[in-house]
Structures are given as C-alpha cells and as structure tokens.
Amino acid sequence: xRLFSGLVAAAFVGWxxxxxxxxxxxxxxxxxxxxxxxxxxxxxxxxMRRALERAxxxxxxxxxxxQASIDPPGTAQRSVESWREAGAERVEWxxxxxxxxxxxxxxxxxxxxxxxxxxxxxxxxxxxxxxxELIRERYRSGAMVGGTSAGAAVLSRVMIAGPAxxxxxxxxxxxRVEEGLGLWPEVIIDQHFIRRNREGRLxxxxxxxxxxxxxxxxxGTAVLVRGDELEVVGQSRVIVLAAKSxxxxxxxxxxxxxxxxxxxxxxxxAGARLRLNxxxxxxxxxx
Numbered sequence: 001x002r003l004f005s006g007l008v009a010a011a012f013v014g015w016x017x018x019x020x021x022x023x024x025x026x027x028x029x030x031x032x033x034x035x036x037x038x039x040x041x042x043x044x045x046x047x048m049r050r051a052l053e054r055a056x057x058x059x060x061x062x063x064x065x066x067q068a069s070i071d072p073p074g075t076a077q078r079s080v081e082s083w084r085e086a087g088a089e090r091v092e093w094x095x096x097x098x099x100x101x102x103x104x105x106x107x108x109x110x111x112x113x114x115x116x117x118x119x120x121x122x123x124x125x126x127x128x129x130x131x132x133e134l135i136r137e138r139y140r141s142g143a144m145v146g147g148t149s150a151g152a153a154v155l156s157r158v159m160i161a162g163p164a165x166x167x168x169x170x171x172x173x174x175x176r177v178e179e180g181l182g183l184w185p186e187v188i189i190d191q192h193f194i195r196r197n198r199e200g201r202l203x204x205x206x207x208x209x210x211x212x213x214x215x216x217x218x219x220g221t222a223v224l225v226r227g228d229e230l231e232v233v234g235q236s237r238v239i240v241l242a243a244k245s246x247x248x249x250x251x252x253x254x255x256x257x258x259x260x261x262x263x264x265x266x267x268x269x270a271g272a273r274l275r276l277n278x279x280x281x282x283x284x285x286x287x
Contacts, residue, residue: 033139034226035184036146037155039191039236040116041219043079043148047233048086050224051111055144060110064093067125068117068150075115083113097129106134111144114151120161120178122154132181139183149191152217156189157182158209160201175201177208184225186276187215194218194236206243207261213276214241221270229275232268240274241265 036051038044052060062083069075076093083091094102106112112135114122126132139145145155153159159180165171177188188209190202193216206214217223221234232238244262268274 032142033183034144034224035155036111036144036222036224037152037184037189037215037217038146038148038222038234039152039193039217039219039238040149041192041195043082044220044222044234045082045086047222048082050233051144051146051222052083052086052088054224054226055111058087058089060088060090061105061108062088062091062111062113063105063109064091064113064115065097065122065126065151066093066115066117067097068119068122068147068154069115070117072115075117079113079115097125097131102129102131103134106131106138109138109143111146112138114145114147114154116147116149116151119150119153119159119180122150123159123178123180126181135181136183145181145183146222152191153189154180155183156180156187157185158188158205158212160188160190160205175205177205187213190214190216192219193239199239199241202239202241203261203263206241206263210243210261215239216241229273231273232270234270236270238268239265240268 034054036047036054038047052058052062055062064076064079064083066072066076066079073095076095080091080093092105094105096102123132126135135145146152147155153161157180159178161176161178163172164174164176188202188205190198192198193202195218198216202214202216206212215223215230216239218236218238221232221236221238223230223232223238230238242264244264266274
C-alpha cells in the first residue's frame, strides 16, 4: 500500500486505462452538488466547519436526518449542537420523515446531514417516506449531502449493509450489500475503516463489483467530494482500493471468474486530494 502526503503527483499505473470506473453505477444524471463523507467516531469541528463553508457558510440551512439511530431525538439534538458549535446559524432536524414539513425542509436545505446508526434502517425509513428521489434531486440541484458512519454508507449505490449471516457463522465473515442513495455511484464506501480493520470486507465487495472503487474512511476523517475530486480532511487516513485490470478488459470478481482478484491501493492522509476519472487516478496535495 502506498501512502501519499505532502506534494505528490502519482497515478494508479496504467491498468485502469480503458476501464471506466463508473461502469457499475449510473452517472448519466448531472451532479452539481457536493458530498461530505465521514468515517464515524466523534464529531471533528474542522470537518464540520469545512463542510459548512462549502455549503454556503454560517447562514446555510443544515437539515439533520437522524433516522438511522435507535434514538433519533437524542442523536439529533447532539448533531444540532455540533453543527451550531461549528458555526451554523440555521439547523433543523426531522422528527417525522412522512410529515409535509420534512419535504419542505429538504427542498430548502443547503446541507442534508445523515446521522449514524444503521444504514439499512435509514434507507428503509427514507423509502417508506418516499424521500429517496427528492434527496437525489436536491443533490443534482446543488445541495451538499453528507453523513457519518451509517449516514456515509448510504451515499454510494452499492451499499455495504452489514454481515451476510449471523455472528459466529461462516457467512458472517462476508459482507451483505443493498442499494443506497447512489449519490456517489462510482465508489463503494466503508467507514470506521482502520479502527475496525475492515479492509478485508471492502476487498470482497470490490471484487464482486470490480468496476467500482472502494473508499475506506477511518474514524474522525472525511472526504469532501466535488465533481470528480475528493479531498481528505480530519485526523486519520482514507484508503482507496481498486481491482486490477488484466489489460484485456475490466477485472472480473468471484461472480465472473474462478481465480483471485488482485488489488492496488493507496493511503491518503489529511490534506491530500484525489481526482477520479474514467482512465486513471491523480493525486496532489491540498496544501
């Protein structure tokens, strides 16, 4: 694994050429919004300040969606306090996703924020309330959307939902995937990445979806995404993982080949930027 910090310009060698990263995702719709994708852990003021700045500054409307949590009111109150401490003057939280006020708030939001908890619970609540397409529409219209932990996992289309079986069974060693919001369809997001030693499960899911990149974000760390560029902010690192191409087409994972999949990965520290395009990676320091 290669570590990038300071002033760096590099590429994931030429094996990505000719294998568009987004083949496994729908990128046909223009995406004018931005993302803030946090790997979990305690709130980091620097991340929240940077996100708020990109969303429009102190007067931006932040709408907190706490339904991933088993305690939405308590989680929401803590999140609202953190955003206010970061400088946000206008923060609301949604207590009832099916109420008309929820749609009005989301349509007005400059920053839509998903709290942590269970990504499957959050997606279920959003689907039940009929809000999934509204959130996608707000993102396409220019709103910033983000979340932490489970709230980060839902941002990709291929969403890691948890273990494939009960604890203690062989299936528990494999990841189960479901459909997320698809706001960042070129990647598969994993969180608490280094803290919980999750590289193995991300490799498994990338092997099964080899046209997508794996982005593993550690606790206290975030990526800010605008267009095809991400910037790392926070206290730890982000790992970007890709399945290697054979040179005769995109790599195939366990669903399409009998042999193992090779990977290339890079480790990005705070301050690094990574540009993702359909041919290669390039990295340059944000400083």
